[in-house]
Amino acid sequence: MEFLRPQALEEALSLLAEHPAYTILAGGTDVVVRRREGRLAPEGYLDVTLVPELREIWNGESIFVGAAVTCRELEESPILAAVCPLLAAAASTVGSPQIRSRATLGGNVANASPAADLIPALTAADAQVVIQGRQGTRRAALPDLIQGPGRCALEPGELILGVVLEPFRETARWSFDKIGRRNALAIARMNGAVVLEEEGGQMRNVRLCVGAAARRPVRFRGAEALLEGQNPDKDLFRRAGEAVSQAILEETGMRESSRYKLPVAVEFTARLLENAARRGQA
């Protein structure tokens, strides 16, 4: 069993080109579980946790967050606390303290679980995933990259370097929320994030993503349009929730879970928006 541990990005990419079938490993919190369940039988491993470029969070014109940054590091990052607290908040709800020590941003994206907690936050923050392959780098929005449960559209030989996102402005209002059977170690039954800007009391540039509700992360454009330019208002938030619920039904059709998820989506969305608006008043 080959277990490769590149210590530079160039080396990681050339090893990946040489061994495109090897399993890319970071924190192992999905890979080792899938192996145990017999859903994955790695031919070899390519451990990316020693690649310095993937371990960084930096704040230039945009913010870059490396793929091998752990949820603990996201949670505790002073940079994110200042410029994208939404991502830190989402990371603080992942799994358990033990899982957050290990699970990474890149792993959350690459595994493409519909219940992934970072994905709605990254989508609402309008993050672009930076991907490098032999042909160079490309950027992709999460709704384009993630095509279904467990299906992240990476080509052989491509590696997620991290995400870039724009720092939140002072007028930004946001919230993240999650419903599970308990606080820790519960796969989200529903999770979601909203980011908007409040200008003169009106909501602008609303970006709303509800996860664990559809086959892949989507922004709810209909609900966003309802809110655009309006004043925060409880009835309006509920109508936005109804629009989300309707859009989920259109996306998934009636399913066993719909009797639970469709009404919950209404309340869940309304609460997300109320929390974002309340955070604005503080």
Add this chain to the structure above:
Amino acid sequence: MKLEFILNDKPVSLEVEPDMTLLDLLRERLQMTGTKRSCGVGECGACTVIVDGEPVNACLYLAGQLPGRWVYTVEGLSKDGKLSALQQAFLDHHAVQCGFCTPGMLMSAKALLLKNPHPTEAEIRRALSGNLCRCTGYEAIVEAVGAAAERGSS
């Protein structure tokens, strides 16, 4: 692969398969059975150990990622045959029922106190949230960690 790492302050060197889990390495290769095996998928916390200061599930940690790391297990808590203050607090507060979750609880609590010697009750509960106790004796465990913190040593 030849693996060298630090286990409970002592250097260890051995030949292992890199895709072996740290849990198997501890229990099957090193016969250190204080770290418990339960769910095997990172959901129960019974196998919690500390790697480079962070609590982790040993069942999800591959040996190939261990070179040069500092690992602490429950066997590393006592010194010269004497229980640590944290272990003593667990006894004093009857925080041990069947005992199966205890090593993991101790290591999660130890990881908390290393970083935050004076946690609030909410911080203690959050730090223990990845550890299940099927006897449901959580109150006594939370009290024990709080008491150890008050005594200022873990």
